[in-house]
Amino acid sequence: MHTLKDIEDKGAVGGLLGKQIPPGRRLDSNCKSELEKALRGSIKTASNIANDYKELQDVCLKQKKDLVLVQANANKKISQLNVINTRLRSSELSSHTERKAEREKYSAKIKSLKSLIKTLEKEATLAQKASFSDKITILSLEAKIIELEGKLEDLKVEQEDSLLHTSFFDSDVVEEVTGTPGKQKDLKLPD
Incomplete structure (x- = not known):
């Protein structure tokens, strides 16, 4: 970089200014003032560019850090x-x-009850063929059949209700996902 003093010296003139100002020629005060003004403007512009570049670098670094945080x-x-x-x-x-x-448990219980019903129906049929004195036994067996059929229907309804209300998720996972405790229905089989 050349200063105005260098430009005035005959041996220091070079580059673009050297082509415009022949060696040995002195600058007049107007020309000198214009050159000083242009030089100050260039220095100010270069300084502004450097400041803008630094600011842009800071913005880029901040955005990069923000992106890393978002990604993490x-x-x-x-x-x-x-x-x-x-x-x-x-x-x-x-x-x-x-x-x-x-379901397998309910199916086994249903099969067992159906088998018991068939056995009792056979006994009732045999008892009907027996004497009139066995009428009380027949009525008792028929009542037992009706009771067992009622239990069978209750068991079927309970099985359907249980299958409809059985959750796919255990209460801990439901609580974690929704933030509310899960509810589970206590399933009990009739004795």
């Missing part, structure tokens, strides 16, 4: 959702297994 938060949320999804799948599988076992 997104990765954390994805990880949490994957854990919850795994729990839900596990709960669904467990619930499905429980429902299947429950």
